[in-house]
Every structure is written in C-alpha cells, then in structure tokens.
Amino acid sequence: MLYNKVIKDYMDDWASRSAKAECIRFKRLSQRGMMLSCTDVQINEVIAEVAEIMEFRCTDISLSDNEVKVCFYMSFAKGDMMGEVPDVLVxxxxxxxxxxxxKCAVLYTGAVFGAGFEHSAVPRPNSATVIHDVIGGMFFMACRTLKKGVYYAGFGGCSIKAKALASGGYLxxxxxxxxxxxxxxxxxxPDELFCFDNTYGGRxxxxxxxxxTCLDEFDRICRANGIKYFLGGGSLLGAVRHxxxxxxxxxxDVMMLRDDYRRFLEVVGSEIDDEKFFFQSAETDSDYxxxxxxxxxxxxxxxxxxxSRFGSSHQGIFLDIFVHDKTADIKPLQKLHVFATxxxxxxxxxxxxxxxxxxxGKAKLLCRLATWYIKRTDMKKLERIQERVVTFFDRFPTHSLYDGTGEHLRHGAFPARWLKKSAEMKFGDRSYPVPAGYDKYLRYSYGDYMTLIPASLRKAGHDIVRFDLGEYGR
Structure with a gap:
C-alpha cells in the first residue's frame, strides 16, 4: 500500500534527522554500543537505522557490562520492561x-504524537509532537553522562518537575x-508524498x-530564434523525478552554453514582452x-x-538563467579555474x-588584500574580471564544462558531450528540452538524485520577507 510507503518515508526522516543532529555525539555509543529495551516496532526500526548510519551496536541482548542501557517505557508499551535500572529511561x-x-537519567517526553504511529492522537502544546524529539533526545542523553533526574523533551509546559533538555544543549x-x-x-x-506545501500562505x-509563465516566455524567445537551452538545476530534477x-x-532554473547565451542576450531586449516581463542583469538593473x-x-x-536591502531593484517572481562554460581538461588546471571563479x-x-x-575562512591574507582592492574598485570592473575568469577557457578547444555561474561549481568539470544533444521531456503540462544525457548530469549535480531528501526538509528554500502574486494569484 502507498500508505505504508508514506509511513516508511516518515520513519526514514526520523532516523536521518536524529543521526544528523549537531548536538548529538555518537562517539560514546560507537565505543560502547547500546542495549535497548523497547516493544514498539516502529521506534525499534528507526533506532536500528540510526545505529546503522552512525555505526554502533544496538541490541536487546546484553553482550557485556559496557553498553549504554536505554529503556523505553511508554503508555503504549506491551509488557514489563523494568527488569533493571537503565542508564537512560524514556x-x-x-x-x-x-x-x-x-535512580537514573529520565527523559520525560510528555504526550508523544507522531505521524504514522498507530497510537498517536491530537498533539498538545506540551507534547513531543513527533518521534524526532523522542529519539533525538534519547540519543542525546545516551551519548552523554547526565546526572540522575528528570529531563523534559517536548514543546511548552511540563506537567512534572523536570529540567528542560534544551538547557543542557539539546537542539x-x-x-x-x-x-x-x-x-x-x-x-x-496519508497517500500523498509529504512536503510543506503550506508555505507562501498556502499559495x-x-x-x-x-x-x-516565466518559463514559457523564455522558451518562446529561444524557440523563435533557434537558441538551444535545457531545463536545469531543480527544474531538471523535477522533470525527471516528478x-x-x-x-x-x-x-x-534553465541552463545554456555560452555561445547560445550570447545569442540570447542579442535578442532578449527586443523579443521579450516587456509589459509582462523584465530581463534582469547587471546591465538592465543597476542594483542587481x-x-x-x-x-x-x-x-x-x-x-x-x-x-530587500536593494529596494530599487526588480523584486518579482523569477526564472534563473545559468550558463555552462568551458574549463580545462587537465585536473590541476580545472581546480585552479574553480578556485579563481x-x-x-x-x-x-x-x-x-x-x-x-x-x-x-580560508586565504585570510589574500582576503585582506582583496578587501582593500574591492573598496577602491568600481563594480563594473569587478564584474568584467569575473566574466573573464569564468569564460577564460572558452577560447580553447577543450572537451570539459563546469558550472561557472551556478551552485554546483565546486563539483568541478564534466564532459561537454553530456550537453551536446537535447531531448524533449514532460514538465508540467507540456514538454521542454533537457540534456539527452540527463542521468549523468544529474548524478554530477546531486549524486543519487532519485532518493528524496528527508520529509522534514521538504520546504521552500528562499528566506521570504514579502510575497505577492498580483493578478497571477486570482
């Protein structure tokens, strides 16, 4: 059932978030291992996954006297698990x-509610609302030597006397x-792929x-003038995966090769419908x-x-246009080109x-010299230097490209042949061009791109202070 896949999605998310929590140090458990008493199948599966990710032993059978002993005793537990005093009681x-x-360090969770748990009900302000904070809090305590007493993991007030786990450094x-x-x-x-679609006021x-609307205008200009482009970045990933x-x-996002981009720059000023759209560059917007x-x-x-710091610049909804340029075929020169860029x-x-x-935080002396230089140099000159650096290898017959204007610059070079041919792929209601070698390009950009990020990270990424769809929201 798809429902079971949704539950597994949440469980993987709990494990990933707990394993990556910055406040949890797993070194102690890696050295000692952990003995666990817990009758809940889902919690056991999540803890086992964290143990695998962080590479420590987790068992319900004592192998020595050295393990950190953790006991879950929850209102939904079956049977008596209080045979001995553990190091941490949840x-x-x-x-x-x-x-x-x-007798020991106690993690009092308050009421526990988690998506997918058959024993969950309506969350309350003083609950550990999802199992993230139960498992994360438990690992936090197991990885430290805490004094005996009751600690609280949850939101809002606690019904018994307890120290807030956050006061000890838990995040x-x-x-x-x-x-x-x-x-x-x-x-x-329950049958839908989870994401935070409540952002932008639910819009x-x-x-x-x-x-x-922006993409279709860009596509119209390019097709009318025989200019090649591809869906890029998250848009390419979305087309392939979703x-x-x-x-x-x-x-x-869209992406182009430098020659195609130069042709686009020649026509965009006269081709774009300037009543509806604005082409934004350093030349058309002095604050950009x-x-x-x-x-x-x-x-x-x-x-x-x-x-928002540059109020006179155009602040409308946008399509990003990235350019891929040539770089060296020799690795040391590629690394030098990436650094210079x-x-x-x-x-x-x-x-x-x-x-x-x-x-x-690197090249501190060079940065001090650069700070002195940029204070005494106008922006236009710095932008010319930037463009010369990015396009330096375009004059040479190399066979490698790099993401000189994009966020994958640090990934280095990739074969130019990946962007030689294009194919049409459905993206929304119609088809748009993508690289024929999209699989290799996406692996270069994202690694295992078909694996979704944790559910609790599926949220719009921009730090928005003002949002208005105007007539497009009617």
Missing part, C-alpha cells in the same frame, strides 16, 4: 518518571509548528503557475549583481531578506553586500 508516564527520578530537530503540520498532513492526506501551487516541479520548490540573470514577472513581489564571484558579491572578503 517515558511518557509521570508516575514512572517520578519512580526513577533518583530540537524540528519546530513545533512544522511537527504539527507533518502530523496533520499524514492524517488528512505554493499558484507560485508554480506563475513560474511556468514529471513537473519538485513539489516544495519555489523557483525555476548576481553572476546569473533572471526573467522577472512584472506585477508580482518575491522579496528575500537579502534582496569562486574568488572572483566572491569579490563581486562582497562588493555588492558591502562586507569584507572572508572566502569561507
């Missing part, structure tokens, strides 16, 4: 928490609001329609300095926290942002 029963207060892996939405989604739409589907936009995505260009939708607002892009960005160069 319970949602107040009288059990009180009984063991002076909840989800917000209460997100947890509530996950539980509600699973209950109301995410309308945002997608507006983005297709047959449309990634359900939680909030922007759209990204290395990639955009097609914006007039009459809409999509203002991020960063772009990162540095040139960083100079432009820090000039735009008005901050000192820091370059990911």
């Amino acid at each position: 319970t949602d029963i107040p009288r059990i928490a009180e009984k063991f207060r002076n 909840p892996v989800m917000t209460y609001e997100d947890a509530l939405f996950m539980v509600k989604f699973q209950r109301e739409r 995410l589907a309308d945002l997608h329609k507006a983005l297709f 047959g449309g936009m990634i359900p939680w995505d909030d922007d759209m 300095h990204s290395i990639f260009t955009k097609i914006r939708l007039n009459g809409t607002v999509f203002t991020t926290r960063f772009s 990162l540095f040139a892009r960083s100079m432009v960005f820090h000039k735009w942002e008005g901050t000192p160069m820091h370059f990911y």
Whole structure:
C-alpha cells in the first residue's frame, strides 16, 4: 500500500534527522554500543537505522557490562520492561518518571504524537509532537553522562518537575509548528508524498503557475530564434523525478552554453514582452549583481531578506538563467579555474553586500588584500574580471564544462558531450528540452538524485520577507 510507503518515508526522516543532529555525539555509543529495551516496532526500526548510519551496536541482548542501557517505557508499551535500572529511561508516564527520578537519567517526553504511529492522537502544546524529539533526545542523553533526574523533551509546559533538555544543549530537530503540520498532513492526506506545501500562505501551487509563465516566455524567445537551452538545476530534477516541479520548490532554473547565451542576450531586449516581463542583469538593473540573470514577472513581489536591502531593484517572481562554460581538461588546471571563479564571484558579491572578503575562512591574507582592492574598485570592473575568469577557457578547444555561474561549481568539470544533444521531456503540462544525457548530469549535480531528501526538509528554500502574486494569484 502507498500508505505504508508514506509511513516508511516518515520513519526514514526520523532516523536521518536524529543521526544528523549537531548536538548529538555518537562517539560514546560507537565505543560502547547500546542495549535497548523497547516493544514498539516502529521506534525499534528507526533506532536500528540510526545505529546503522552512525555505526554502533544496538541490541536487546546484553553482550557485556559496557553498553549504554536505554529503556523505553511508554503508555503504549506491551509488557514489563523494568527488569533493571537503565542508564537512560524514556517515558511518557509521570508516575514512572517520578519512580526513577533518583535512580537514573529520565527523559520525560510528555504526550508523544507522531505521524504514522498507530497510537498517536491530537498533539498538545506540551507534547513531543513527533518521534524526532523522542529519539533525538534519547540519543542525546545516551551519548552523554547526565546526572540522575528528570529531563523534559517536548514543546511548552511540563506537567512534572523536570529540567528542560534544551538547557543542557539539546537542539530540537524540528519546530513545533512544522511537527504539527507533518502530523496533520499524514492524517488528512496519508497517500500523498509529504512536503510543506503550506508555505507562501498556502499559495505554493499558484507560485508554480506563475513560474511556468516565466518559463514559457523564455522558451518562446529561444524557440523563435533557434537558441538551444535545457531545463536545469531543480527544474531538471523535477522533470525527471516528478514529471513537473519538485513539489516544495519555489523557483525555476534553465541552463545554456555560452555561445547560445550570447545569442540570447542579442535578442532578449527586443523579443521579450516587456509589459509582462523584465530581463534582469547587471546591465538592465543597476542594483542587481548576481553572476546569473533572471526573467522577472512584472506585477508580482518575491522579496528575500537579502534582496530587500536593494529596494530599487526588480523584486518579482523569477526564472534563473545559468550558463555552462568551458574549463580545462587537465585536473590541476580545472581546480585552479574553480578556485579563481569562486574568488572572483566572491569579490563581486562582497562588493555588492558591502562586507569584507572572508572566502569561507580560508586565504585570510589574500582576503585582506582583496578587501582593500574591492573598496577602491568600481563594480563594473569587478564584474568584467569575473566574466573573464569564468569564460577564460572558452577560447580553447577543450572537451570539459563546469558550472561557472551556478551552485554546483565546486563539483568541478564534466564532459561537454553530456550537453551536446537535447531531448524533449514532460514538465508540467507540456514538454521542454533537457540534456539527452540527463542521468549523468544529474548524478554530477546531486549524486543519487532519485532518493528524496528527508520529509522534514521538504520546504521552500528562499528566506521570504514579502510575497505577492498580483493578478497571477486570482
């Protein structure tokens, strides 16, 4: 049943989030292992998956006196699990928490509700709303030597005397609001792929329609002038994996080769319907300095926290246009080209942002010199330097490309033949061009691209401060 796949999706999410929680140090468990007493099948499966990810032993049979002993004693447990005093006791029963207060470290969860758990009910403000915070809190305590007493993992008030686990450094892996939405989604739409489609005031589907309006205008210009392009980034991934936009995505990407992009620049000014759209580049918008260009939708607002600092620039809903350029065929030169590109892009960005160069905490002396230089150099010159660096190898007959204007720049070079031929693929209601070698390109960009990210991360990525669809939301 699809329902079972949805539950497995949540369970994989719980395991992934717990294993990656920054506040949990698994070194102690890797050295000692963990003995677990728990009768709940789903919790056991999640803990076993975390143990596999983080490479430590987890068993319900004592192998030595060295394991960290953890006992789940929940209101939904079957049988008596209190044969001995564990190192960590996890319970949602107040009288059990009180009984063991002076015997071990007790994790009192409050009421436990989780999407997919057959014993879950309606969440309350003082609950551990999803199993993330039960399992994450348990691992946090098992990986540390905590004093005896009762600790609380949940949201809101606690019905018994307890120390907040957060006060000891535990970082909840989800917000209460997100947890509530996950539980509600699973209950109301148990057969659907989960994502946070409540973003943008519940207008995410309308945002997608507006983005297709931008894409269709770009596609019209390119087809009318015989210019080759491909769906790129998350849009290409969405076409291949979902047959449309990634359900939680909030922007759209296309990509071109440099020669095709130059031809596009020659015609876009006269071809674009400037009543509905705006082609945004450093040349058309004096407050815009990204290395990639955009097609914006007039009459809409999509203002991020960063772009809000440049109020005179166009802030409409947008399509991103990325360019792939040639790079060297020799690996040492490829690495040098990537470094130079990162540095040139960083100079432009820090000039735009008005901050000192820091370059990911590296090359500090070089950054101080660059900071001195960019303060005394106008933006146009820095952008010319950036373009010369990115396009440096376009004059040579190389057979390698790199993502010089995009977010996969650090992935280095890939064979130019991957973008030599195109094919049509359904994306939404119609078909658009994709690379014929899309599988290899997507693996270069995303690795195992058919595997979904954890459910609780499926959320729109832009930090929006103002959003308005205008006439496109009617």
